[in-house]
Amino acid sequence: TVSVLYWVRREVSFWVCFIAPIPIQQMLYRAPSAVQKPSVVLSISEMLAYRDTWGSAFEEDLEAKLAPPPPPEKVPSKPLVVSENAFRAGSSSSLEKSEVLVRLVQSTLNKLTAENFDLLIPDLLQPALFEPGVADRVVEKVFEKSLDEPKYAPLYATLCFHLAAYERTYLDSSKKIRTSIVGKAQETYEAQRTAGTGGADDEEAAERLRKRKLANIKFVGHLVQRELVSTKIVAFILTNTAQSKSDIDVEVAVALVDQVGVRLEEQQHHSALDPFFAFLKKRLDDTDTPHTPRVKFLIMNLIDLRKRKWVRTTPAEVDPSAVVTAPPPKPKGVALTASEVAVALEKRPPLAPDVSPSEIKNATKKLLEMTEADHEDALRSLSTVLKDYNPAINRAAIVAFVIENLCLSTNAQPREQFLGQMHLIEQQELRAGQAWAVANSVVSVMTVDCPNYYKRLSPMLLVGLKDRAGYKAMLKDVLTVATKAIDDVYDEMEGDLQWDEAYLDMWTALFATSKAHAAEKKNVVPPLGEILDFLSQVPTTGVAGRVMTDVLSALVDTGFTSPEDLKKWHTNHHNSAKLAFICDAMSLLV
Numbered sequence: 001t002v003s004v005l006y007w008v009r010r011e012v013s014f015w016v017c018f019i020a021p022i023p024i025q026q027m028l029y030r031a032p033s034a035v036q037k038p039s040v041v042l043s044i045s046e047m048l049a050y051r052d053t054w055g056s057a058f059e060e061d062l063e064a065k066l067a068p069p070p071p072p073e074k075v076p077s078k079p080l081v082v083s084e085n086a087f088r089a090g091s092s093s094s095l096e097k098s099e100v101l102v103r104l105v106q107s108t109l110n111k112l113t114a115e116n117f118d119l120l121i122p123d124l125l126q127p128a129l130f131e132p133g134v135a136d137r138v139v140e141k142v143f144e145k146s147l148d149e150p151k152y153a154p155l156y157a158t159l160c161f162h163l164a165a166y167e168r169t170y171l172d173s174s175k176k177i178r179t180s181i182v183g184k185a186q187e188t189y190e191a192q193r194t195a196g197t198g199g200a201d202d203e204e205a206a207e208r209l210r211k212r213k214l215a216n217i218k219f220v221g222h223l224v225q226r227e228l229v230s231t232k233i234v235a236f237i238l239t240n241t242a243q244s245k246s247d248i249d250v251e252v253a254v255a256l257v258d259q260v261g262v263r264l265e266e267q268q269h270h271s272a273l274d275p276f277f278a279f280l281k282k283r284l285d286d287t288d289t290p291h292t293p294r295v296k297f298l299i300m301n302l303i304d305l306r307k308r309k310w311v312r313t314t315p316a317e318v319d320p321s322a323v324v325t326a327p328p329p330k331p332k333g334v335a336l337t338a339s340e341v342a343v344a345l346e347k348r349p350p351l352a353p354d355v356s357p358s359e360i361k362n363a364t365k366k367l368l369e370m371t372e373a374d375h376e377d378a379l380r381s382l383s384t385v386l387k388d389y390n391p392a393i394n395r396a397a398i399v400a401f402v403i404e405n406l407c408l409s410t411n412a413q414p415r416e417q418f419l420g421q422m423h424l425i426e427q428q429e430l431r432a433g434q435a436w437a438v439a440n441s442v443v444s445v446m447t448v449d450c451p452n453y454y455k456r457l458s459p460m461l462l463v464g465l466k467d468r469a470g471y472k473a474m475l476k477d478v479l480t481v482a483t484k485a486i487d488d489v490y491d492e493m494e495g496d497l498q499w500d501e502a503y504l505d506m507w508t509a510l511f512a513t514s515k516a517h518a519a520e521k522k523n524v525v526p527p528l529g530e531i532l533d534f535l536s537q538v539p540t541t542g543v544a545g546r547v548m549t550d551v552l553s554a555l556v557d558t559g560f561t562s563p564e565d566l567k568k569w570h571t572n573h574h575n576s577a578k579l580a581f582i583c584d585a586m587s588l589l590v
Contacts, residue, residue, distance in 0.1 A: 098134045101126070105138050109145045112155060121159065125166045130176050138163075139180040143188060143219070150215035157222035164228055181228050185220050189237065192216060193249075210248045217252045221259035231264055235272035242279040245289050254280070254298050261302075262310040277303065363398045364405055368417050370424060379425065392429055399425060399433025404440060407456040408449075415456060419463050431474070434461055435481035442486050442502045442543075454509035461510065462517050468526040471514075475534050487542030504547045508554040515560050528561045528569060536582045548585040556589075566590060 095103075108120050129138060139160075146156045164177045192213050217237075223229040234256060241253035257264070257276065264273055280299045283291060291299070305312070370378035379395055406415045422430060437457070446453040461478060465471050486499065518525035535551065538544040544551075555561050567590040574583045 097128060098131070098137070101129050101134055102137050102141065105129075105141050109141060109156070109159075112152070112159070114155060117155065117158070121162055124159075124163070125170075127171055129163075130167050130171060132176060135176045135180050136184075139177065139184050143184050143216075146219040147188075147212055147215045150211075150218060153215065153219045154222050157219060157226055157228075160223065160228055161226040178228055181223060182230075182233070185216075185223065185229055185233070188216050189220070193240075206248070210251070213248060213252045214255055217256045218259060221256050224260045224263065231260070231267055231269055234260055234264060235269055238272045238276040242276055245283070245286075247291055247295050250280075250283065250291065251295050251298060254295075254302050258302055258305065261306065265306075265310065273306075277306065361405075364402045364414070367398070367402055367421055367425075368414060370421060372424065392426075393432075395425070396429040396432035397436065399430055400436035400440065403433065403437040403457065403460055404446075407437075407441075407453050407460075408446070415460075419459065422460070422463050431477040432481070435478045435485065438478060438482035438506060439485035442482070442499055442506065445498045445502050447502055447505050448498070454506050455513075457506075458509045458513035462513060462524075465517075465524050467523055468530070471524055471526055472530065472534060480538060483538050483542065483544050487539055500543055500547045503543050504550050504554065507551045508558060511554055511558040511560045515558060528555070528565055531555075531560075532569065532579070532582055536579050545581075548582070549588050552582075552586050553589060563590070 105124060108124055112120055128134065142156050142160060146153045160177070160181055164175070164181070167175065167177050192209070195209060220229060220233075224231060224234060237256060238253055241249050244250065253276070257273075261273070280303060284296060284299055290296075366378045380391075402418065406418055409415075425433075438461075441447075441453060441457065461474060462471075465474060483503075486503065514525045535544075535548065552566070556563050556566060566586065570583060570586045570590045573579045574587075576583070
């Protein structure tokens with residue numbers, strides 16, 4: 001079929017083309033007409049003419065663009081007229097002293113946090129701050145800040161507590177700060193109690209008023225906890241609230257009782273509490289002017305809290321009835337007592353503070369060159385190396401840095417010179433510096449780079465000891481503090497077995513040096529029993545507990561005692577509950 005169709009198509013096409021007249025053939029096979037393309041070839045004269053035209057136009061345009069602009073016309077300026085109330089920048093030297101103090105308080109409040117509280121408060125403790133006009137403005141600033149930032153209300157209340165404590169302790173005044181606090185609290189409460197919301201439908205204004213009332217009443221509660229505001233004022237507030245049916249007033253009163261209710265109960269203020277709780281129960285049953293569900297739940301929670309004797313059941317809830325009774329920080333310019341210095345020295349600075357080598361070199365030079373006549377001035381000049389620490393801690397830290405620097409050095413002459421200077425350093429500061437040097441040497445594993453480190457350090461621990469009491473005091477003040485410091489940072493700094501080895505090396509070197517020291521001064525190094533009594537008192541859960549058996553073995557290895565004496569002591573004391581830790585560690589040896 002395909003072949004037939006192909007043949008028919010071919011034959012028909014042939015005969016049509018052959019028989020058809022010429023016009024039809026021309027129509028079917030007309031040749032395409034030639035397309036006339038435009039010519040792009042220019043003559044030389046045309047190109048030259050075009051070039052001259054383009055060049056002249058370009059040059060004229062370029063000259064116009066590069067030509068400098070004409071100078072502006074000079075218009076005479078009129079002098080400025082200074083008004084009578086014009087702003088003039090002033091300096092703090094031109095301000096009154098009271099204004100400077102108020103600005104200092106405002107600046108401190110802006111920067112105050114729980115972390116820097118102890119650093120900023122001493123700057124405020126100045127007698128001029130408690131003058132009548134200044135005290136009122138200071139309290140006003142604190143109240144304004146507590147209303148604007150209710151989250152930090154406990155911190156601002158603690159500030160008021162320290163101001164009042166400083167005034168009571170160091171100034172002979174008639175409680176100006178406390179009087180100002182009570183007056184401002186009453187004034188703020190009365191102003192908010194009579195304040196309107198700006199209209200019945202103004203929900204935003206009502207919400208702002210509610211938040212400020214709550215912030216103020218909670219701040220008053222913190223002041224009550226710190227015994228700056230009397231509980232009689234709380235009773236007065238509850239009596240007034242018992243006559244109100246407003247959601248805001250009831251919520252404010254509930255928040256106050258939730259905070260200080262336990263204190264009212266302890267002080268037998270039943271005449272105020274009992275009517276108030278009766279009022280709350282009545283409000284729960286009132287159907288004419290009911291409270292919102294949120295306020296009802298607050299009332300029910302408070303009633304249940306009193307039934308539980310003010311014991312809170314939620315673990316995460318912080319009991320707001322805790323009272324701050326810490327003493328006020330020392331103001332600048334007031335010397336620390338001996339006991340206060342001892343407490344401050346226990347709060348050691350970081351084991352590796354940011355101190356430059358040049359400062360350590362300069363401190364070493366001063367300590368080596370000081371004499372009996374000028375040692376106080378030399379030590380005083382080393383009281384500001386560490387920022388944010390008191391002078392005693394600064395000097396103790398310098399002692400630690402110098403000991404570390406000298407023990408790492410191969411030059412024995414500066415160490416011998418420093419041993420002769422150590423008696424000029426105050427005893428507490430010297431012991432604290434020695435303890436920090438020991439702790440830092442263990443944490444930094446100094447023996448890796450300096451195997452003789454503890455051999456050089458041990459004489460610095462024994463220098464100046466005159467009797468056995470001094471030796472035992474050195475063990476307590478230096479090695480106990482160092483052991484606690486090592487345990488404190490063990491988990492934080494991921495301590496490893498190298499710390500245990502370094503701690504053992506320190507004890508081994510101390511026993512060896514003590515044995516040599518005992519040969520020269522027989523009444524200085526205590527006997528074995530007293531050494532073991534001390535070792536039983538060191539923390540048993542940290543680094544000392546892990547290496548105690550090795551420490552006891554070092555007593556024998558260094559010749560400090562004999563295996564027979566160790567076994568005899570164990571036989572006599574193995575039933576003692578007080579010495580159970582040492583006896584258990586010793587049982588592996590004997």
